[in-house]
Amino acid sequence: MRYTLTSTLAGAAALALAAGAAFGQDSLSGDLKIFLDTSNPAPRATMEQMIAQFQEQHPDLNIETTIIDREAYKTQIRNFLTANAPDVATWYAANRMKPYVEAGLFEDVSDLWAEPEIADNLASTKGAMTIDGKQWGVPYTYYQxxxxxxxxxxxxxxxxxxxxxxxxxxxxxxxxxxxxxxxxxxxxxxxxxxxxxxxxxxxxxxxxxxxxxxxxxxxxxxxxxxxxxxxxxxxxxxxxxxxxxxxxxxxxxxxxxxxxxxxxxxxxxxxxxxxxxxxxxxxxxxxxxxxxxxxxxxxxxxAPTDTFHIPANASNKDAARAFLRFVVSPDVQTRINNGENLGQLPVNAQSSVDDDEFLNQGFEMLSSNSPGGVAQFFDRDFxxxxxxxxxxxxxxxxxxxxxxxxxxxxxxxxxxxxxx
Amino acid sequence: MTQPVLPTTHVAPPAVARSWWRRNQIRLAPWIFLAPGMIFFLFYVIFPIFQSFQISFYQWDGLGEKTFVGLYNYEELYYDDAFYTSLRNNVIWLVLYMLAIPAGLFIALFLNQTVVGIRLYKSLFFFPFVISQVVVGLVFSWFYDPTFGLLNTILGTFGAGPINVLGDERYVTYGIIAAGLWPQTAYCMILYLTGLNAVDPEQIEAGRLDGAKGARMLWYVVLPQLKPATFIAFVVTIIGALRSFDLISIMTNGGPFGESRVLAFYMFEVALSEYGFRYGYGAAIAVVLFLIMMVYITFFLTKMYRDERGR
Missing domain, CATH: 3.40.190.10 (Periplasmic binding protein-like II)
Structure with missing residues (x-):
């Protein structure tokens, strides 16, 4: 029974793949498991909304979202990365991701960063995502x-x-x-x-x-x-x-x-x-x-940066890559970082910063008055x-x-x- | 040849049919019933103990490769101030937590009377034990709050300055122990209340005829009869003191600057918490804690064994 179900699914997936390739658009199917640490009410709603939109674009994809308490997430991550990996997980940039990168638990996504869409528009955060010359995830928001x-x-x-x-x-x-x-x-x-x-x-x-x-x-x-x-x-x-x-x-x-x-x-x-x-x-x-x-x-x-990663043990990496591309795209960045949602700064240079007294001042400060460089935060750099x-x-x-x-x-x- | 010497052939078939299982049933049954418990105990208690010993010789972040470092973790422990702070706090906990036993006894004696609604009063006194430790911790941290807390409001009316109980390294451990004593006293009280029910009224009567009252009556007549209750109270209180983890985690998170940590919390912090990636070091702490507890347990078991034999 189970076998037939899987094979049917696989068949459907293959079909969808063929169809997608034929029409040059949506080709994603299967399951996409997303783990989030955005447990506060506002960020949570933002993320759910964003994922719902991604779902609309890819109706064949079966998206499963799990939201974990932000503090608990910090200790749980090492368990789920090794044992029961999702396809996409949130985390933090710079040294904070180093233990997982060194243990080979995060997928190398340098290929995404080679695409002009990302390479040109996300250049400012590239350094924070780079360890050993490779990139290990994409940022989705940062704040001053x-x-x-x-x-x-x-x-x-x-x-x-x-x-x-x-x-x-x-x-x-x-x-x-x-x-x-x-x-x-x-x-x-x-x-x-x-x-x-x-x-x-x-x-x-x-x-x-x-x-x-x-x-x-x-x-x-x-x-x-x-x-x-x-x-x-x-x-x-x-x-x-x-x-x-x-x-x-x-x-x-x-x-x-x-x-x-x-x-x-x-x-x-x-x-x-x-x-x-x-x-x-x-x-x-x-x-x-x-x-x-x-x-x-x-x-x-x-300016701490919050990030999305693909665990090395993820099962649907194609869909995960598509999701990462979606998250950093200019429109999505503009929307999820506006005052009604995260209320932070978008990472994509093509996005616009919401008209908010503090976001404007922060953006101004980071883009023109921080010549020395931008650090992440003490517990992310050390x-x-x-x-x-x-x-x-x-x-x-x-x-x-x-x-x-x-x-x-x-x-x-x-x-x-x-x-x- | 053997045929003639088998007059009991008609009963022999059942004897042959008695399988190995039937023959050994009585001997095996208890082991089968014990097996699930023993297997779980083996895998979740005994096996991890040896695993901890093993991990304590490695440097390991819990994710990548282990490197053998011999006794390095123990050497590190020897020079670690935080370890001695935690050890000292463990001792303070064990000693002061014992106050729950006399306090519980006192409340039990006080409540051991027949007044209208005594059951309600007993339940109310027992109430703190029903509340989760996390809630107790939260309530007490609000009570201690240096600016808005009730404790400092009360102290303020007497003109005493605000005390930052949980933020001052001198008071913090005592502050948490006080919070822990609240439910623990209730626990000891309930143990003594049931114990008091079993006190023989004839002996009390006899004692009274001989002129014993008050403290002498308590010491020579009542307390000896409460010995089983006292024994259990000791055990649960010591276990309670060693389980102080949740209160510390909720009330101070080990702070200020690590002054309220106990060994169990320190172990968690270095190995499993947000910034902890030192499984080997955590295991070394666990081994030390285990050895300390072994001393206590051995002492306790031998004492119990002697008492049993003496009877």
């Missing part, structure tokens, strides 16, 4: 990081968006004098502190130094690294951050900004949606690029183990800056172990 601040508080205190480190600190002092904190942050899950380190290090020593550190070429006990921490310490000693940040997640730190107890938040663009939902209007909320610290260093930014130990060190440093030497020794020992 920067300082989101309460415009009304700045206006009340007569402050301007700072362009220099001194202005940045002077602003902070004025905010502290008014009885507020400069920055809200929740370091319970560590990565938020990684964002601060990224920016301070990128501004103090630049993109190339930061990446050299990520690749293990520079000791954590190096004087230059200590300089970055010295800059950070200036803010900590001022009391710039909210108290007790170790007890909060990034979401739990939002109310401090909403209530006006803290004036700003160094965050990714995904913080805008919850801030708006909490009642802040676009008049109260604004964005600025993290200011220069060392004026001789070219500005570089963090190898996973290094990132974990380092971010724990950053959290400790933010609470006990005097422990710096001990923390750096620990990081150095970890570096010696990891990069061999």
């Amino acid at each position: 990081w920067g300082v989101y601040y309460r415009e009304d508080i700045y206006d009340e205190l007569g402050l301007e968006e700072p362009k220099t480190w001194d202005a940045f600190k002077a602003n902070c002092q004025a905010i502290l004098d008014s009885g507020r904190k400069c920055f809200t942050i929740g370091t319970k899950f560590l990565w938020t502190a990684g964002g601060w380190f990224d920016y301070l290090n990128l501004r103090t020593h630049g993109y190339d130094f930061h990446m050299a550190l990520a690749n293990g070429e520079i000791a954590w006990t190096d004087e230059r690294v200590k300089q970055t921490f010295a800059n950070w310490r200036e803010l900590i000693d001022m009391g710039a951050y909210i108290d007790n940040h170790t007890a909060y997640s990034w979401q739990e730190a939002l109310p401090f900004m909403v209530n006006g107890e803290a004036a700003a938040y160094l965050m990714g663009n995904f913080a805008v949606a919850p801030l708006r939902e909490a009642g802040l209007t676009d008049e109260q909320l604004d964005f600025y690029q993290f200011p220069a610290i060392n004026p001789d260093v070219e500005l570089a930014e963090d 190898p996973a183990e290094m990132a974990k130990v380092a971010m724990e060190g950053f959290q400790e440093f933010m609470v006990k800056p005097d422990n710096l030497d001990r923390i750096l020794d620990r990081l150095e020992r970890t570096r010696a172990r990891i990069y061999k």
